[in-house]
Each structure stands twice: as structure tokens, then as C-alpha cells.
Amino acid sequence: DAGITQSPRHKVTETGTPVTLRCHQTENHRYMYWYRQDPGHGLRLIHYSYGVKDTDKGEVSDGYSVSRSKTEDFLLTLESATSSQTSVYFCAISEPGPSTDTQYFGPGTRLTVL
Amino acid sequence: TQLLEQSPQFLSIQEGENLTVYCNSSSVFSSLQWYRQEPGEGPVLLVTVVTGGEVKKLKRLTFQFGDARKDSSLHITAAQPGDTGLYLCAGPTSSGTYKYIFGTGTRLKVLA
Numbered sequence: 584d585a586g587i588t589q590s591p592r593h594k595v596t597e598t599g600t601p602v603t604l605r606c607h608q609t610e611n612h613r614y615m616y617w618y619r620q621d622p623g624h625g626l627r628l629i630h631y632s633y634g635v636k637d638t639d640k641g642e643v644s645d646g647y648s649v650s651r652s653k654t655e656d657f658l659l660t661l662e663s664a665t666s667s668q669t670s671v672y673f674c675a676i677s678e679p680g681p682s683t684d685t686q687y688f689g690p691g692t693r694l695t696v697l
Numbered sequence: 698t699q700l701l702e703q704s705p706q707f708l709s710i711q712e713g714e715n716l717t718v719y720c721n722s723s724s725v726f727s728s729l730q731w732y733r734q735e736p737g738e739g740p741v742l743l744v745t746v747v748t749g750g751e752v753k754k755l756k757r758l759t760f761q762f763g764d765a766r767k768d769s770s771l772h773i774t775a776a777q778p779g780d781t782g783l784y785l786c787a788g789p790t791s792s793g794t795y796k797y798i799f800g801t802g803t804r805l806k807v808l809a
Contacts, residue, residue, distance in 0.1 A: 614795055623706075623801060624801060625800055626785065628797065628798070631795075641796065673739050675739070679795045684795065685742045686740075686742065686797065687739075688740050689739055690738060690739055
């Protein structure tokens with residue numbers, strides 16, 4: 584199994600509070616991704632990173648920010664959580680090459696915003 | 698905007714039956730991937746298809762990429778309870794930046 588951990592695994596917070604989710608990898612992969620998964624929507628990309636301090640937006644980036652100061656860590660921040668951000672959040676890593684573009688996913692973080 | 702639509706959304710079958718799951722788009726993809734996700738876990742890659750018309754087999758699972766590279770199918774022969782899970786197709790966006798879009802998923806339940 585790829586070495587990806589997410590913390591916390593579960594979190595309950597209140598509307599308007601800041602929340603930071605952490606993704607940590609031990610594989611030295613360049614690409615890291617944050618997705619959210621909601622019923623009927625599959626996985627939707629929030630932000631991704633293609634190197635230290637190199638990040639870009641995905642399709643549902645509003646209300647989220649990210650930072651990557653080290654290869655191994657990718658942080659997702661909800662500056663002011665809203666109930667619509669209640670979801671399961673998955674981190675993924677990838678090291679694309681000529682013959683591979685596999686994404687390896689972490690175990691997920693279940694976030695509930697009350 | 699690229700979209701991947703999967704059908705059916707839900708499928709409940711008896712052990713031993715065959716089934717097919719579809720992943721369709723109006724856009725051309727350079728490749729398509731299939732993932733399986735079990736409850737409480739992240740998705741795990743099953744296969745990547747890259748050539749139009751390509752067929753790949755993984756034990757009882759057969760994956761096909763459409764000739765025009767706009768669709769893919771997953772066929773399971775003699776389904777077993779261990780096949781239960783959420784099946785997701787995914788493809789790289791046209792931007793070529795290793796960003797991916799995922800289908801809405803097919804939730805399969807195989808009853809013993």
C-alpha cells in the first residue's frame with residue numbers, strides 16, 4: 584500500500600470555524616490532490632499540487648485553500664466552514680510517467696459542519 | 698466541460714450473475730481508468746485503458762475502451778460478494794496537466 588495518511592479521520596465542527604485537513608505521504612510523489620466525495624457526484628477535484636509551492640484549482644475550489652511547503656505534506660483549509668462543505672475528503676498522490684498515471688488514495692476524512 | 702456519466706447508478710444482483718457497467722462521455726479521452734472503492738476506504742485503481750477498442754481482462758473483470766475513446770465498459774462474469782463496492786471511471790482532463798475527472802459511480806451489491 585502507498586504510504587498516505589490523512590488527519591484527522593473524523594471531524595465535527597461548527598459553521599464559521601476554520602478547519603485544516605492534512606495529507607502526508609512517504610512516497611516522494613510530485614502530484615498531490617484533494618477531492619471531495621458526495622452522494623450522486625462521485626469524486627470532485629478541489630485543488631491539486633504538482634510540486635512544492637505549486638498548486639492549482641480544481642472544479643470545486645471556492646471556499647478552500649491549500650498549501651504545500653514540503654513534498655510530503657499537502658494541507659487543505661476551509662477558512663470559514665459552511666454546511667455545504669460537509670463531505671468526505673480524499674487525498675491522492677501520483678507520479679505520472681510515460682507508462683503510468685495511477686492515483687493512490689488515502690483513507691479519507693469525514694467532515695461534518697453543523 | 699468534460700463529463701463522465703456512469704450507468705446504472707445502483708445494481709443489486711445475485712451471486713453468479715453477469716453484469717455490465719457503462720461510462721459514457723461526449724468528449725474524447727486519451728485514456729480512461731476504472732477504480733473500485735469499498736466502504737470506508739479510498740478508491741483503488743483496477744485498470745487503465747489507453748487505445749481505442751482496447752480490451753483488458755482482470756480475472757473475471759473485462760474492461761473495454763470504445764473505438765472513438767468516448768466510452769468504456771466494465772463487465773463482470775459470475776459476480777461474487779467480494780465484488781461489492783463502488784465502481785468509478787476516471788479520465789484526464791483535456792488540459793494535459795494530470796488533472797482527472799471522475800464519473801458519478803456505480804454502486805454494486807452482490808448478494809450471496
